[in-house]
Amino acid sequence: MGHRAAPVMSQISLNMPLRRIYSDAPGRTTGRTEGTPMKRYSAFAIAREAFRHHTGWTRAWRSPAPKSRYDVVIVGAGGHGLATAYWLGKNHGITNVAVLEKGWLGGGNTGRNTTIIRSNYLQDPSAALYEKSRSLFETMSQDLNYNVMFSPRGVLMLAQTEHEKRGYLRTAHANALQGIDTRFIGPKEVKEICPIMNTEGPRYPVLGGLWQKRAGTARHDAVAWGYARACSDMGMDIIEQCEVTGVTRDGGKVTGVDTTRGRIATDKMGIVVAGHSGRLAEMAGFRLPIESVPLQALVSEPIKPCMDIVVMANTVHGYLSQSDKGEMVIGGGTDAYNAYTQRGSFHHIEETVRSLIEIFPMISRLKMLRQWGGIVDMTGDRSPILSKTPVDGIFINCGWGTGGFKATPGSGFAFAELMATGKSPLTDAFSLDRFREGRFIDESVAAGVAH
Amino acid sequence: MLILHCPYCGVDADETELSPGGEAHLTRHGPGSDDTDFESYLFMRENPKGPQFERWRHAMGCGKWFHAARHTVTMQVFGTYPAQTQRPPQEILDRISAAQPGWRWRDLGDEGQRA
Ligand SMILES: Cc1cc2nc3c(=O)[nH]c(=O)nc-3n(C[C@H](O)[C@H](O)[C@H](O)COP(=O)(O)OP(=O)(O)OC[C@H]3O[C@@H](n4cnc5c(N)ncnc54)[C@H](O)[C@@H]3O)c2cc1C
Numbered sequence A: 001m002g003h004r005a006a007p008v009m010s011q012i013s014l015n016m017p018l019r020r021i022y023s024d025a026p027g028r029t030t031g032r033t034e035g036t037p038m039k040r041y042s043a044f045a046i047a048r049e050a051f052r053h054h055t056g057w058t059r060a061w062r063s064p065a066p067k068s069r070y071d072v073v074i075v076g077a078g079g080h081g082l083a084t085a086y087w088l089g090k091n092h093g094i095t096n097v098a099v100l101e102k103g104w105l106g107g108g109n110t111g112r113n114t115t116i117i118r119s120n121y122l123q124d125p126s127a128a129l130y131e132k133s134r135s136l137f138e139t140m141s142q143d144l145n146y147n148v149m150f151s152p153r154g155v156l157m158l159a160q161t162e163h164e165k166r167g168y169l170r171t172a173h174a175n176a177l178q179g180i181d182t183r184f185i186g187p188k189e190v191k192e193i194c195p196i197m198n199t200e201g202p203r204y205p206v207l208g209g210l211w212q213k214r215a216g217t218a219r220h221d222a223v224a225w226g227y228a229r230a231c232s233d234m235g236m237d238i239i240e241q242c243e244v245t246g247v248t249r250d251g252g253k254v255t256g257v258d259t260t261r262g263r264i265a266t267d268k269m270g271i272v273v274a275g276h277s278g279r280l281a282e283m284a285g286f287r288l289p290i291e292s293v294p295l296q297a298l299v300s301e302p303i304k305p306c307m308d309i310v311v312m313a314n315t316v317h318g319y320l321s322q323s324d325k326g327e328m329v330i331g332g333g334t335d336a337y338n339a340y341t342q343r344g345s346f347h348h349i350e351e352t353v354r355s356l357i358e359i360f361p362m363i364s365r366l367k368m369l370r371q372w373g374g375i376v377d378m379t380g381d382r383s384p385i386l387s388k389t390p391v392d393g394i395f396i397n398c399g400w401g402t403g404g405f406k407a408t409p410g411s412g413f414a415f416a417e418l419m420a421t422g423k424s425p426l427t428d429a430f431s432l433d434r435f436r437e438g439r440f441i442d443e444s445v446a447a448g449v450a451h
Numbered sequence B: 001m002l003i004l005h006c007p008y009c010g011v012d013a014d015e016t017e018l019s020p021g022g023e024a025h026l027t028r029h030g031p032g033s034d035d036t037d038f039e040s041y042l043f044m045r046e047n048p049k050g051p052q053f054e055r056w057r058h059a060m061g062c063g064k065w066f067h068a069a070r071h072t073v074t075m076q077v078f079g080t081y082p083a084q085t086q087r088p089p090q091e092i093l094d095r096i097s098a099a100q101p102g103w104r105w106r107d108l109g110d111e112g113q114r115a
C-alpha cells in the first residue's frame, strides 16, 4: 500500500515559508474591508491553539447580509460556483462578488459525490479542461492553505467487454497525443494493483483497464470550504439561505436577481446550480438541452485498509474506493427519468451492489451504513456547458452531470476567464450553441454512464 | 418504487418492468427543418421541477408505449394515458391543478387553460 493519502499535517505545512506560518496576518488583503483577518492554518497554529484550549480559531468565512449591488453575482455555492468566484478574484482582480446559495454551502452535488478525480477523457477539449483541473488539485491544499486531502492514489477503469477494451485502447492513444499520463494495462497488472478483485468472471471477466496513476480522490467538502474561506478573505460575500427566485432583465440584458433576501442588482451573473440549471434558465427566459436525474451513492461500515486505488466498472455501472475512515464508497448509475427527489430508485442500488460483488467478492458481507442521492444535470453528449447565454450578461456553467467534482478547480478557472474577458480557450468548445451546430463533445463512450 | 398503470394491458407495472422514454408530446422536426426547431426537438427539454408529461414503454410486459403525468418532486402520478394523442386528457390536467394550482408545462397549465 505505497500510495495512500499524504498525512494531514504534511499537507498543511509543506512548502510554506516560515515567515508565513508565524504570521497571523492574512495571506492576501485584496479588497478586504471588514471582519477579523483570516488566520493561516499551520502546524504551529495547531500547537499554539493546543496551549490555549483551542479558543483562538476564527470562522473560516464571514456570513454577511447581502448588499444591494455587486459587480458579479454567482448563483450556487457548490464547488464550481465558489471556484469561479475564487478565480475571478485571484486572476482577474474582480472581488465585488456575491455567491448566493439557497441552502448551505456545498450541500448540493459537491457534498454528495464519490470524489473521483481523473483526466483521461477521449476528446481534446475535455482532456484539456479536466487535466487543467487535475493539475490544480495537485497544489490546491497549499494554494488555499486548506487541506483538501487530494490523494492521487490512481484510478482504474475496467474493461469488461471487448468493445470496452477497444474503446479504452483508443482513449489511451488519444491521451498519449494529448500528453495525458495514462495507459492500458492487462488483467495480470490489474490483479497486482488491486488484489481483492476477482478478474475471472463470471459474467464479465476483466480484460484489462485504463490506468491513470496521478488520478485519485479529494475531500469534497474541504474543496468547497477552502474556496469559501479564500473568497471571503478576498472580501467576497458568500450568502447562504438565499434562494434566487427570479431574474430581472432590461431588454436582452440582465439587471439583477430577486432572492428570498431581497433584490440584488448586478449586470453580470453566473448560473452555477447543477441540477437546478433548468429552473434558473427558465427564470432568465431561455431553455437548456439538459435533464435532471437522481444519481446515488452509498457507503459501508468502516473496515481495515483493503484497497488503495479507485476502481470504476462502467459496463456494470459500479465504482468503488475506500475512504480514509475505512468505509467502502460505492457509486452507481443514474435513474433513467427526471426527478428532483435527491434519493433515487432502490433497484439501482441493488444492481450496483450485485455487480460489484461479482468483481469484489469480499464486500458481499459488508453492512451498508447510509445511502443518498444528488440531482445531476445531464446533457446529450455527456459534456458540460460553459457558455454565454441568450441573455446579455448571463453566463452558465452546468451539464457536469455525473462527473463534475473532478473538474471543480479547472471549471472555475476557465469560467472566471470567460466571465471576466468574454472568452476562454478552455471553454470555447463547450458553448451552448454546439447542440444547434452539431459540434458534440462525445464523452459517453469513454465515460460509460457514471464518471 | 414507482408504479404506473399500463393503459393497454391494465397491469400496475413496477418501474423495473418499464423503460422510460423521456419528455412527451414533442413535435418531430425532420430533415430540412429550421435549425432552431431541429435543436428544440432533439435537445431542448422542459425538465420541470413539478408536473411533467413523459413517455414510458411497458418493456417487460405488453411492450407498448404509453404516456404518464408525474410530479418530479413528490413523485405523485396523476395518471397514465395511451400514446395515440397530442394532448393529455382533461381529467388528468384537472387532477394536476387540484394538486398544484398555478402549474405550467409548455402551453399547458392553469394559466394555459384560462387563456
Ligand atoms: C452520487 C453522486 C456521485 C458523484 N460522483 C462523482 C465522482 O466520483 N467524480 C466526479 O468528478 N463527479 C461526481 N459527481 C458529480 C459532481 O458531484 C458534480 O458534477 C459537481 O459536484 C457539481 O458541482 P456544482 O458546484 O456545479 O453543483 P452543486 O454542488 O450541486 O452546487 C449547486 C448549488 O446551487 C444551489 N442552488 C440551486 N438552485 C439555487 C437557487 N435558485 N438559488 C441559489 N442557489 C441555488 C444548490 O443548493 C447547490 O448548493 C457525483 C454526483 C453525485 C450526485
Ligand SMILES: [Zn+2]
Pocket (backbone or CB within 6 Å): B006, B007, B008, B009, B010, B011, B058, B061, B062, B063, B064
Ligand atoms: Zn402493458
